[in-house]
Amino acid sequence: MCPEVKLKKLILILAESALETIPREIWTHPCIRKYSKTRSKPPAFLLLDLSFHYQAAKKLPDLHKRGRPDIVHVTLLEVLGSPLCRRGLLDIYVHTYADYVIWVDPSTRLPRHYYRFCGLIEQLFETRKVPPEAEKPLLTLEKMTLRELLEKLRPDTVVLLDESGERRRLRDLAEELVQWERPALLVGAFQSGKFREETYRLATKIYSIYDEVLDTWVVTSRVLTAVEEVLGIL
Amino acid sequence: MCPEVKLKKLILILAESALETIPREIWTHPCIRKYSKTRSKPPAFLLLDLSFHYQAAKKLPDLHKRGRPDIVHVTLLEVLGSPLCRRGLLDIYVHTYADYVIWVDPSTRLPRHYYRFCGLIEQLFETRKVPPEAEKPLLTLEKMTLRELLEKLRPDTVVLLDESGERRRLRDLAEELVQWERPALLVGAFQSGKFREETYRLATKIYSIYDEVLDTWVVTSRVLTAVEEVLGIL
Numbered sequence: 001m002c003p004e005v006k007l008k009k010l011i012l013i014l015a016e017s018a019l020e021t022i023p024r025e026i027w028t029h030p031c032i033r034k035y036s037k038t039r040s041k042p043p044a045f046l047l048l049d050l051s052f053h054y055q056a057a058k059k060l061p062d063l064h065k066r067g068r069p070d071i072v073h074v075t076l077l078e079v080l081g082s083p084l085c086r087r088g089l090l091d092i093y094v095h096t097y098a099d100y101v102i103w104v105d106p107s108t109r110l111p112r113h114y115y116r117f118c119g120l121i122e123q124l125f126e127t128r129k130v131p132p133e134a135e136k137p138l139l140t141l142e143k144m145t146l147r148e149l150l151e152k153l154r155p156d157t158v159v160l161l162d163e164s165g166e167r168r169r170l171r172d173l174a175e176e177l178v179q180w181e182r183p184a185l186l187v188g189a190f191q192s193g194k195f196r197e198e199t200y201r202l203a204t205k206i207y208s209i210y211d212e213v214l215d216t217w218v219v220t221s222r223v224l225t226a227v228e229e230v231l232g233i234l
Numbered sequence: 235m236c237p238e239v240k241l242k243k244l245i246l247i248l249a250e251s252a253l254e255t256i257p258r259e260i261w262t263h264p265c266i267r268k269y270s271k272t273r274s275k276p277p278a279f280l281l282l283d284l285s286f287h288y289q290a291a292k293k294l295p296d297l298h299k300r301g302r303p304d305i306v307h308v309t310l311l312e313v314l315g316s317p318l319c320r321r322g323l324l325d326i327y328v329h330t331y332a333d334y335v336i337w338v339d340p341s342t343r344l345p346r347h348y349y350r351f352c353g354l355i356e357q358l359f360e361t362r363k364v365p366p367e368a369e370k371p372l373l374t375l376e377k378m379t380l381r382e383l384l385e386k387l388r389p390d391t392v393v394l395l396d397e398s399g400e401r402r403r404l405r406d407l408a409e410e411l412v413q414w415e416r417p418a419l420l421v422g423a424f425q426s427g428k429f430r431e432e433t434y435r436l437a438t439k440i441y442s443i444y445d446e447v448l449d450t451w452v453v454t455s456r457v458l459t460a461v462e463e464v465l466g467i468l
Contacts, residue, residue: 077449113304218312221459229460
């Protein structure tokens with residue numbers, strides 16, 4: 001019954017994450033000007049957040065896939081606190097809507113507070129690493145597509161979770177993942193809607209673990225838990 | 235191998251949660267006065283948050299168990315999005331440090347934003363139900379100890395998760411839980427430290443699922459996932 005375990009690192013990628021600085025098209029909108037003034041920073045260094053910027057953002061394309069930094073925040077809190085992460089078995093990347101990639105050191109203690117998290121990510125977009133002077137930063141940011149990230153990481157397999165995928169029992173998915181040395185697991189970190197065509201093409205397998213769409217943090221914690229169980233960590 | 239499944243409702247109780255309005259002892263502290271002015275509300279109707287009130291709060295007893303509404307927020311986001319909750323198999327209660335109990339309707343769509351969540355809970359402390367005029371509110375609040383809550387709910391068994399407990403494989407814990415019709419699962423929702431003696435005494439069993447202390451949301455998502463797996467939901 002026990003699968004052959006080869007896992008060295010599970011590469012977790014939050015894909016097409018709804019995390020970006022305020023896009024240039026709406027910098028001059030009164031709502032953005034006001035927000036920029038309150039925060040004492042130019043819009044280029046502020047995160048788009050639909051809770052505050054909906055009026056300015058509502059005409060942007062793909063609105064349902066943008067301006068939700070909270071999704072990345074809550075999911076990373078789950079991921080960084082997981083036993084799998086603490087055991088050093090996770091590599092963590094956040095790929096964003098505008099094709100940036102954030103690498104997250106697994107030992108990062110992320111701010112628990114949403115606003116401090118946003119401040120940290122804003123600093124990251126400005127300085128490309130956090131802390132800015134650190135030789136070993138906790139977060140780094142690069143302009144990079146998902147394809148480029150996968151070409152760089154060269155995982156053994158790429159599993160994409162999507163409701164359109166083949167329905168798979170959670171345990172079976174975990175048993176499949178641990179049979180690879182460096183599998184990549186792609187989870188969408190946006191509110192609703194489909195991945196880009198390109199993203200589907202990058203996947204070796206597309207699976208679904210439930211009949212309904214689940215929150216990013218719920219999906220992620222389920223898969224990490226199942227992998228922890230298969231590995232005997234829990 | 236399959237356990238006999240009797241589960242009708244898993245009663246999840248976040249115990250001794252670090253969620254309270256600003257306590258009277260520090261209302262006159264300059265830092266609280268200033269915060270109260272900024273928020274345009276008296277301190278009695280504002281949540282204690284150590285990120286903002288540490289200077290005023292640092293002499294309060296049990297500081298490590300207070301002023302962390304974010305713990306309840308992130309954990310409830312995990313819980314309310316879980317397949318177990320969506321299937322109607324969860325009853326959800328938040329018991330607080332100051333002995334209030336919040337009942338959470340499982341269909342509640344909680345604010346994703348931390349500040350809106352705090353605003354909602356502040357309203358709840360003021361009006362005792364949210365929305366205030368609703369016949370079927372989504373959240374209700376009552377002054378009640380954990381003992382009184384358990385006497386009211388009368389669960390078949392009370393399982394407390396604590397690092398001092400007997401180490402239990404996650405799967406075994408889940409299999410044990412589903413053999414009861416209405417088991418109560420108690421998870422601490424505070425930063426660090428031990429439960430009160432009283433809380434340990436209320437537990438039928440005390441278990442630990444990992445060798446280190448885990449975040450409240452990590453523990454909770456692990457147990458819910460394992461129960462979902464045992465029930466064949468995932």
